Amino acid sequence: MKNQYQKQEHPEKSYYAATVNEVTDYPGLEGTVSVDICVVGAGFTGVATALTLAERGYSVALVEANRVGWGASGRNGGQLINGISGLHKVQKKHGEGVADMLWDLRWRGNDIVYERVAKYGIECDLKKGYVEVAVKQRQVRELEEYAAELKQHNHPHPFEVWDREKTRDMLGTKQFIGGLVSHYDGHLHPLNLCIGEARAAHGLGVKIFEQSPVTGIDHGPRPKVKTARGQVDAAAVVLAGNAYHHLEQKHLSNLTFPAGSYIIGTEPLSEETVAQINPMDLAVCEMNNILDYYRLSADKRMLYGGRCNYSGREPTSIKATMLPRMLDIYPQLKGVRIDYEWGGMIGIVLNRIPALGRINDNVYYCQGYSGHGVNATHIMGELVADAIGGTMEKFDLFADMKHFRLPGSQWIGNQIIALGMLYFRLKDKL
Numbered sequence: 125m126k127n128q129y130q131k132q133e134h135p136e137k138s139y140y141a142a143t144v145n146e147v148t149d150y151p152g153l154e155g156t157v158s159v160d161i162c163v164v165g166a167g168f169t170g171v172a173t174a175l176t177l178a179e180r181g182y183s184v185a186l187v188e189a190n191r192v193g194w195g196a197s198g199r200n201g202g203q204l205i206n207g208i209s210g211l212h213k214v215q216k217k218h219g220e221g222v223a224d225m226l227w228d229l230r231w232r233g234n235d236i237v238y239e240r241v242a243k244y245g246i247e248c249d250l251k252k253g254y255v256e257v258a259v260k261q262r263q264v265r266e267l268e269e270y271a272a273e274l275k276q277h278n279h280p281h282p283f284e285v286w287d288r289e290k291t292r293d294m295l296g297t298k299q300f301i302g303g304l305v306s307h308y309d310g311h312l313h314p315l316n317l318c319i320g321e322a323r324a325a326h327g328l329g330v331k332i333f334e335q336s337p338v339t340g341i342d343h344g345p346r347p348k349v350k351t352a353r354g355q356v357d358a359a360a361v362v363l364a365g366n367a368y369h370h371l372e373q374k375h376l377s378n379l380t381f382p383a384g385s386y387i388i389g390t391e392p393l394s395e396e397t398v399a400q401i402n403p404m405d406l407a408v409c410e411m412n413n414i415l416d417y418y419r420l421s422a423d424k425r426m427l428y429g430g431r432c433n434y435s436g437r438e439p440t441s442i443k444a445t446m447l448p449r450m451l452d453i454y455p456q457l458k459g460v461r462i463d464y465e466w467g468g469m470i471g472i473v474l475n476r477i478p479a480l481g482r483i484n485d486n487v488y489y490c491q492g493y494s495g496h497g498v499n500a501t502h503i504m505g506e507l508v509a510d511a512i513g514g515t516m517e518k519f520d521l522f523a524d525m526k527h528f529r530l531p532g533s534q535w536i537g538n539q540i541i542a543l544g545m546l547y548f549r550l551k552d553k554l
């Protein structure tokens with residue numbers, strides 16, 4: 125059992141760690157460093173925030189307990205999907221007046237990723253094309269409603285609705301009965317994106333420290349972010365540790381719950397198989413609450429993932445858990461070799477709205493994307509950077525949302541979340 129301050133490397137059996145462009149080795153934090161802004165945690169939230177701030181001329185320190193992209197950001201399904209979890213509740217609270225702003229915001233993370241990959245020449249196998257698939261009739265109706273919404277907003281990028289036959293022909297499985305293809309969503313190698321963005325931030329002067337777990341913050345007009353061998357003193361601090369951090373418990377305990385999601389990676393598939401199961405090379409995601417998701421890697425492996433547990437404990441065998449799920453969709457993959465298996469922690473928030481806010485005037489936090497974070501982290505990073513610069517409008521749309529913190533220990537919280545998930549699992553079956 126590892127404690128929260130034990131420094132770790134990327135998971136051994138992760139496809140992403142095995143195919144990373146750059147093995148990062150930023151120094152540990154030693155002594156005192158003085159900057160405008162200190163960001164804690166170098167996943168997408170932390171890196172995107174640091175990069176946005178650096179682009180705007182701030183001096184920034186980015187302090188990571190393990191390695192850049194070590195958490196969910198370097199382990200996820202790599203599906204770049206527009207939207208922010210819980211957005212309809214944000215709109216409900218703030219009214220129709222913000223509807224257009226929120227509609228634009230849901231695409232902002234995609235914009236940022238596409239722009240940065242091009243601007244900084246980040247090699248991360250970025251590919252446009254995503255299909256959300258229905259397994260129930262009511263989900264087909266939801267897809268049709270979504271397509272109508274896209275049309276109504278004059279969505280400038282191509283999209284198409286697939287019926288049962290088209291879905292079966294394009295995805296080589298009878299399990300799905302409809303789909304909506306979006307050509308402005310897509311997929312990528314998340315660890316290479318995260319490391320590439322960190323490299324870009326470093327190029328703009330961001331001081332990056334790895335293997336430097338933050339142990340606490342001394343609050344004050346210039347808060348001090350402490351590690352075992354050093355500290356950063358800054359005008360403002362951003363906490364971006366998501367499901368992995370335990371800082372500021374008084375304010376943040378039991379706000380975000382860790383939920384495990386797991387992925388297996390097959391051997392490279394033959395051209396015939398690829399042509400049969402995913403000729404358009406799309407990211408694929410089910411519409412269920414408890415969902416499975418998959419895509420092909422650049423070297424044509426099936427990366428098949430799903431959300432498995434809410435206990436925070438890794439299954440004894442990820443392969444044994446995930447393989448039957450993959451074979452259920454693709455019996456034709458029976459016998460393929462599984463080369464990789466890994467998992468990571470998603471930060472779940474009870475009301476599903478990202479938890480964005482301030483502990484006091486100069487300590488911000490930004491976490492809890494409920495499994496939908498590649499796009500949302502980039503949006504939230506920009507909103508936090510805006511707030512630091514004094515523009516609160518979009519930040520406050522989220523910061524004003526009420527979040528319920530479960531009383532008691534995190535263990536009790538996780539049991540309640542597990543019960544909630546049982547409810548969603550039953551609902552998925554209806």
Ligand SMILES: Cc1cc2nc3c(=O)[nH]c(=O)nc-3n(C[C@H](O)[C@H](O)[C@H](O)COP(=O)(O)OP(=O)(O)OC[C@H]3O[C@@H](n4cnc5c(N)ncnc54)[C@H](O)[C@@H]3O)c2cc1C
Pocket residue numbers: 164165166167168169170187188189190191192193194195196197198199200201202203204205336337338339364365366367368369370371384385386387417429467468469470471490491492493494495496497498499500501
């Ligand atoms: C298996 C899996 C599949 C997923 N698939 C998708 C997908 O396909 N599409 C999608 O949109 N989303 C997906 N997600 C969700 C997405 O990955 C997350 O929402 C997103 O990466 C969160 O980014 P983050 O930077 O907030 O957190 P993380 O990436 O978890 O980063 C937090 C970082 O903070 C560091 N940290 C924690 N405590 C400290 C401390 N005390 N001091 C210093 N550093 C600290 C950690 O070491 C870690 O590196 C998936 C998640 C998982 C786990």
